[in-house]
Amino acid sequence: MTLRLLSIALAGLAAGAVVANAPPAPAPTTDARGIVRLLDAQGFAAIHELERRYGLWTAEGTTPNGRPVYLLVDGARLVVDVVGEAGQGGLTIEELRRLLTAAGYRDLREFEFDEGLWEVEAINRAGVRVELLVHAVSGRVVSETPYGRPPANAGFLTAYEVGARLVSLGYTYVRVIKFDDGKWEVEARHPAGHRVEIYVDARSGAILREWREDGPGAGGPFLTAAEVTARLAALGYTQINPLKIDDGKWEVLARHPRGHRVELYVDARTGVILHEERD
Structure with missing residues (x-):
């Protein structure tokens, strides 16, 4: 009996030793360094554009096999959701709807x-x-703001102030379209005379991005209008009218498979539908 009790006690001590020597579970993290360590431990590389917004961390990086992806990280639950550059792996428009x-x-x-x-x-x-921002994998609404204008008392420039700043820089025919995710979207004529679209920082008034409203260059790596039409037709769209390429996207008018008219923005290289709205 004594030997049996001793054996049980030793077995218990051994089991306790195994538990004591086991690596501790990862602790929840809420700082940027912890998020980078979490992503690195899961094999992601080239982490950049890391920022905390709407209660989660977002970043860009590459998978272990080198595929560029967007990363959505819940640091408290140590959950990493991965979405392709054109939304692959996340909810489709119909699922989101x-x-x-x-x-x-x-x-x-x-x-x-x-x-x-x-x-x-x-x-x-x-x-x-309202304008919603929705988690591409879970479908959770992470932000809801009145459409086309910034939240009240948040320190953002008004549409008038943004327009006045651009006029002072020599832009003309300035049309401030809408507020979107901390940026004002603007169409204007550049001081050099060509039409441009501009993203303006809604707090500082700095121009974040500007591009000409031009089509693709000859021999460029974009799908042709005929190729875009064929891809949309294969998805059931009809009366397809590709209008122009703008910032790497085809702007297209078409009739949805359900019968209503829509305006589409299609990735000019991959043919993936990035944006759809009723016309």
Whole structure:
């Protein structure tokens, strides 16, 4: 009996030693260094554009096999969601439409994928037209703001102030279109005379990005209008009218498979639909 009790005690001590020597579970992390360590431990590389917004961390990086992806990180739960550059691996527009409709939103339009999040214009339960930012994998609404204008008392420049700044820089025919994710989207004529689209930082007024409203150059790496038409026709769209290429996207008017008219933005290299809205 004594030997048996001793054996049990030794076995218990051995088991305790195994538990004591086991590596501790990763602790939740909320700082940038911890997020980078988490992503590195999971094999992601070339991590950049890391920022915390809307209650989660977003970043760009590459998978272990070198594929560029967007990364959505919940540091508290140590969950990393991975989405391809054109939304691969996340919710489709139709799946997103069903989820948001079930959540009480209606008149959904202007679906646009941007850096791991879906931007959607909708009317909420209160009847207010809003712009939603939706997690591309979970479908969770991470931000809801009145459409086309910044949240009140958030320190953003008004549309008038942005327009005045651009005029002072020599731009003409300035048209401030809408506020979107901390940026004002503007169309204008450049001081050199050509038409441009501009993203302006809504806090500082700095020009973040500017591009000409031009088509592709001869021999460029873009799909032709005929190729875009063929791809959309294969998806069931009809009356397809590719208009122009703008910032690497084909702008297309077409009739949706369900019968209503839509405006589409199609990746000019891959043919993936990035943005869809009722016309």
